[in-house]
Amino acid sequence: MIKIKNLKKSFGELEVLKDMNVEVKPQEVVCVIGPSGSGKSTFLRCINRLEEPTGGSIYIEGNDITDPKNNINKMRQKLGMVFQQFNLFPHMTVLENITAAPIRLKGKSVEDAKDFAMQLLEKVGLTDKAAVYPDNLSGGQKQRAAIARALAMEPSIMLFDEPTSALDPEMVGDVLAVMKDLAKEGMTMVIVTHEMGFAREVADRVIFMDGGYIVEEGSPQDIFDNPQHERTQAFLSKVL
Amino acid sequence: MYWTVVITVISLIIALIIGLVLGICSITRNKLLRAIATIYVDIIRGTPILVQILFIYFGLPSVTGITMSALTAGIIAISINAGAYLVEIFRAGINSIDKGQMEAGRTLGFSYAETMRIIILPQAVRRMIPAFVNQFIVSIKDTSLLSVIGIAELTFAGQSIYAMNFRAFQILFAVGVLYFIIIYILTMFSRWLERRLDVS
Numbered sequence: 532m533i534k535i536k537n538l539k540k541s542f543g544e545l546e547v548l549k550d551m552n553v554e555v556k557p558q559e560v561v562c563v564i565g566p567s568g569s570g571k572s573t574f575l576r577c578i579n580r581l582e583e584p585t586g587g588s589i590y591i592e593g594n595d596i597t598d599p600k601n602n603i604n605k606m607r608q609k610l611g612m613v614f615q616q617f618n619l620f621p622h623m624t625v626l627e628n629i630t631a632a633p634i635r636l637k638g639k640s641v642e643d644a645k646d647f648a649m650q651l652l653e654k655v656g657l658t659d660k661a662a663v664y665p666d667n668l669s670g671g672q673k674q675r676a677a678i679a680r681a682l683a684m685e686p687s688i689m690l691f692d693e694p695t696s697a698l699d700p701e702m703v704g705d706v707l708a709v710m711k712d713l714a715k716e717g718m719t720m721v722i723v724t725h726e727m728g729f730a731r732e733v734a735d736r737v738i739f740m741d742g743g744y745i746v747e748e749g750s751p752q753d754i755f756d757n758p759q760h761e762r763t764q765a766f767l768s769k770v771l
Numbered sequence: 772m773y774w775t776v777v778i779t780v781i782s783l784i785i786a787l788i789i790g791l792v793l794g795i796c797s798i799t800r801n802k803l804l805r806a807i808a809t810i811y812v813d814i815i816r817g818t819p820i821l822v823q824i825l826f827i828y829f830g831l832p833s834v835t836g837i838t839m840s841a842l843t844a845g846i847i848a849i850s851i852n853a854g855a856y857l858v859e860i861f862r863a864g865i866n867s868i869d870k871g872q873m874e875a876g877r878t879l880g881f882s883y884a885e886t887m888r889i890i891i892l893p894q895a896v897r898r899m900i901p902a903f904v905n906q907f908i909v910s911i912k913d914t915s916l917l918s919v920i921g922i923a924e925l926t927f928a929g930q931s932i933y934a935m936n937f938r939a940f941q942i943l944f945a946v947g948v949l950y951f952i953i954i955y956i957l958t959m960f961s962r963w964l965e966r967r968l969d970v971s
């Protein structure tokens with residue numbers, strides 16, 4: 532589903548991703564953990580080319596997204612993304628946020644787009660907020676609306692960059708519950724997270740990153756209960 | 772009064788187009804486009820508008836041989852002048868929108884141009900309204916300078932009248948009142964617009 536080969540990314544002199552090789556299978560949930568500044572966000576943002584990789588290739592369902600011949604806007608439609616800061620469009624209602632892209636990019640009728648949007652809002656528990664502007668939502672509601680917006684394009688892969696890090700603690704559970712449901716339904720997901728409990732419960736595979744490398748990867752049990760690498764052990768002893 | 776309003780309105784429409792296009796040029800990664808926008812803005816802001824008016828009406832034809840009516844020259848001068856300030860207003864307005872908005876739009880699959888049009892500009896333009904109106908008012912006042920190339924706008928009309936009846940005080944006072952009324956109406960309109968757009 533995703534196949535990343537020799538991915539490198541530098542910002543000027545600073546080499547942030549050194550040589551990343553990752554494969555994600557259909558329906559797999561991969562959690563990426565690691566210390567601050569280790570390149571987790573950069574890695575995720577390279578997958579949909581929000582950051583331009585310096586080297587390597589990234590195949591999404593067989594097509595290289597780094598190849599300029601491939602239409603980046605079309606390919607991005609397959610990759611839903613959820614940001615730490617939500618990034619909802621403040622001048623549109625929740626419903627408009629969700630329907631804007633399917634109507635304009637997929638040629639859906641307004642009716643169909645609205646129907647599907649309401650189904651998604653039900654899934655994330657926000658049916659009563661359809662007509663509300665994002666400024667009037669709590670953080671947790673914003674993030675669930677943002678997830679619905681991403682799902683509206685019917686992506687085959689969802690990318691999450693610390694979706695709960697900007698939330699008050701009592702809001703985190705609702706957002707994680709929505710993500711768990713998605714995982715159960717078989718959505719392929721790559722999740723950068725600091726929620727170790729969530730990673731242990733939901734991930735099929737955990738990747739520990741440090742200094743622009745994958746230091747260690749494996750099942751949640753391998754990583755959390757029996758980490759092999761010194762740096763993984765040091766990191767986990769701090770966060771667990 | 773009629774010409775004052777007509778010249779200002781036409782010029783500002785042209786200036787808005789200049790401001791939008793070069794404003795976007797000034798924030799792209801393309802160095803050439805950025806340079807064009809910067810040079811244009813620097814030249815216009817660095818020279819007095821009176822010199823710009825005289826240059827376009829008297830200076831350009833003497834070199835290029837193309838003559839134009841005073842009205843055309845006046846509209847070009849005010850457009851180019853207001854355009855430069857609007858480039859800055861657009862640039863600042865677009866830059867004031869959080870980077871995450873562009874990223875969210877692009878991530879959904881919108882192109883750069885679509886994201887600009889559907890997501891960035893609607894938010895930016897709302898924030899720019901006070902600055903727009905300010906420039907509108909400055910441009911209305913600047914049209915009074917077009918009297919030097921003989922356009923019958925408000926100030927020129929006043930001059931023609933008191934040249935005949937010598938009542939400079941009364942006539943110029945009346946001219947001043949007329950400018951004030953136009954600008955006052957505009958200010959009221961902009962306050963109303965701001966309030967309306969604030970609801971959402």
Ligand SMILES: Nc1ncnc2c1ncn2[C@@H]1O[C@H](COP(=O)(O)OP(=O)(O)OP(=O)(O)O)[C@@H](O)[C@H]1O
Nearest residue numbers: 542545547565566567568569570571572573574693
């Ligand atoms: N646009 C950029 N320009 C320059 N340097 C950048 C840029 N984006 C990220 N970096 C640098 O790249 C490194 C990795 O950043 P990244 O955001 O990927 O880390 P992270 O693992 O997501 O950290 P965190 O847990 O704090 O979110 C950091 O040193 C950061 O300063």
Ligand SMILES: [Mg+2]
Nearest residue numbers: 571572573693
């Ligand atoms: Mg990060």
